[in-house]
Amino acid sequence: MTYQVLARKWRPQNFSSLVGQEPIVTALRNALQEGRIAQAYLFSGIRGVGKTTAARVLAKALNCERGPAADPCNECASCIEITRGSDLDVIEVDAATYSKVEQVRDLTESLKYGPARDRYKVVVLDEIHRLSRQAFDALLKIVEEPPPHLVFIFATTEIDAVPATILSRCQEFHFRRVPSPTLAAYLRSICEPEGIRTSDTALRLIARAGEGSVRDSVALLDQLATFGSGAIADEDAIRLLGGLDTALFQTLLAGILTGDSGAVSDAVRRIEEEGWDPRHVYGQFLAFCRDALHLAMGGSPEQVDLPGEEAAALAATARASGYENLLRLLNQLLTSENIVRRSDTGALAVEIAWLRAAELPKLTRIEEILAGSLPAVESGSARPAAAPRPAPAPAPQRRAPEPAPRPAPAPSPPPAPPRAEAPPRPAPAPSRPSDPITAFKEEAARRKPNLGGFLDAADDIRYEEGRASILCPQGDSYLKGRLEANRAILEEAAAAVWGPGTRVDILEGRSAPKPAAAEAKPAPVQQVEQIPTVQAVLDIFQGRIETVEEHGSYTED
Known part of the structure; x- marks a missing residue:
């Protein structure tokens, strides 16, 4: 006996055995039971989901000797002949080979006559989107006003190619992908x-x-x-099935999550050596990463389409890497998917996409920056100040204790002991690690890097009897506001240098104008610095405003 492939042998012969299309089955059964038979039906969907099968079952249900019924009996002469494809009153046409307007006109002329034996004459027109524009026009009249014995059933995989004039004359049913x-x-x-x-x-x-x-x-x-x-x-x-060695994907995923670019390049080299299609491999790896994401969310390894041991290994990798890292990785890979698919050099595009993904573990999350949890800044590292300072006049060395008021400048006195009064701006002295003021600045900068710049911009820092005083330039409300906002950190730094219970006072200076480079800022700069969003940006990136260009008015909204 001739072998019959399983797809034909197990083709559904009634609505009950149609797989995964329950809403459509319910609608067609109700129409048959209530006698609400439409003049034309349009079945759309991807290949192999049951469009033509449903059309044949509907034709059998319409012409069954025991019907019209919700399900054909598959025993009467009409049902058997329709199943075999030999019924004279059920015409099945492939529009791909029947697309000329002359052929469609001949068909419409023959449809004016009634059925030879059955209750309805049914025309199943498959792949209707392949008809020419003129052929569609030739169908319009008879589809809109068919004889009472005529029923059209159209099927297509490209619903967008069917003219709206045909769609408006049909009851449309979309066949979904089967889960x-x-x-x-x-x-x-x-x-x-x-x-x-x-x-x-x-x-x-x-x-x-x-x-x-x-x-x-x-x-x-x-x-x-x-x-x-x-x-x-x-x-x-x-x-x-075209699947790849999952051990390769395991190694590749681990390499990307740890930032190992060498493992990524080795995986691409093996793909080229094995002759695999890079685009297909990329799609398979996306599905693999999606499985890992589901496992990281708490999914069971039994739900993954992998052998038991490999599913368990993937689950361990996913839970160790974390949900957020896998979500960020998938987002990065999906962003590059269109580039990989359209590239003429598939292997290169895949390698670049994976190498970019491998850089993700090396980045600092914005949440960590906003939380101020960056690594400590070493004392010798460069740090931009909040306000520009002239190079030859850095912040002077301060000794504790010093008198609170600063005396007016006096003529150059002869050398005096260290405790003698000094001009407000003595010559700069080299910084010593043992100096408590310098230690206070470094301690504050270690806790929050941009505080070092703010303290350098202050006029003076003094310590006396358990109290550290920070003198801001006269009228510099921005600097004073930034220091006030970080008072808790400054008090922690002061306690680390001078001992617990040390208080920090933030005051405005009374005299000693700043050098030329630190003179009063232009009014536009001062206005922009008062904007909360700008203040936050300056704090995060330790920046300063050089110039302001007006391009329109600013509103808080």
Whole structure:
């Protein structure tokens, strides 16, 4: 006996066996039971989801000797002949080879006559989007006003190519992709009577490879059963379905998550050596990372379409890396997916996309910057100040204690002991690590880097009897406000240098104008510095405003 492929052998013959299209089945059954038969139906959807099958079942239900009924009996002469494709009153036409306007006109002329035997004359026009514009125009009149015995059933995989004039004359039903769990259960129902031995993991792999198409999934099942002589091993399913060595994906994912660019380049080199399609590999890796994301969210390894040991290994990697890192990785890979798909040099595009993803672990999260939890800044590192200072006149060395008021400048006195009064701006002295004022600045900068710049911009820092005083330039409300906002950090730094209980006072200076480079800022700069958003940016990036260019008025909204 001639062998019949499983896709044909197990083709549904009634609405009950139509897989994954329950809403459409319910609508058609109700229409048959209530006698609400439309003049034209349009079935749309991807290949292999049951459009033509549903059209044949509907034709049988309309012409069944026991109907019209919700399900055909498949026993009367009409049902049997429609199943065989030999019924004279059910005309099935492939629009891809019947697209000329002359052919459509001949068809419409023959449809004016009634059915030879059945209740309805049914025209199943498959792939209707392949008709020419003139052929569509020739159909319009008879589709809009058909004879009472005539029913059209159109099927298409490209609904956008069907003119709106045809769509408006039809009842449209969109056939969805069949979910993988539903497909796997359907394949299991075929394996048992066919004597095919396989695991649930292999069936899930087949269902995923079918991409929602029932016909494609059944065809793949038939192919794998032939390869394994009636048995389908998980390893055979992975290899024959175009799947790759999951150990490669495990190594690649671990390399990306740890920033190991060498592991990424090794994986791309192996892909080229094995002759795999880089774009296909990229898509498979996206699905692999998606499985890892689900596992990181707490999913079970049994839900992943991988053998048990490999699913457990992926679960361990996913939970160790964390949900946020995998989500960020998937977002990066999806951003590059269109570039990879369109690139003429697929391997290079894939390698660049993966190398960029491997840089993610090396970046500092913006949340850490906003929280002020950056690594400590070393005392010798460069740090931009909040206000510009002239190079030859850095902040002078301050000794504690000093008298609170600063005396007026006096003529150059002869050398005096260290405790003698000194001019307000003595010559700069080299900084010593033992100086408590310098230690206070460094301690504050260690806790929050931009505080070092703010303290350098102050006129004076003094310590006396358990109290540290920071003197801001006269009228510099911005600097005083920034220091006030960080008072808690400054008090912690002061306690670390001078001992617990040290208080910090933030005051405005009374005299000693600043050098020319630190003179009063222009009014536009001062206005812009008062904007909360600008203040936050300056604090985060330790910056300063050089110039202000007006391009329009600013509002808080």
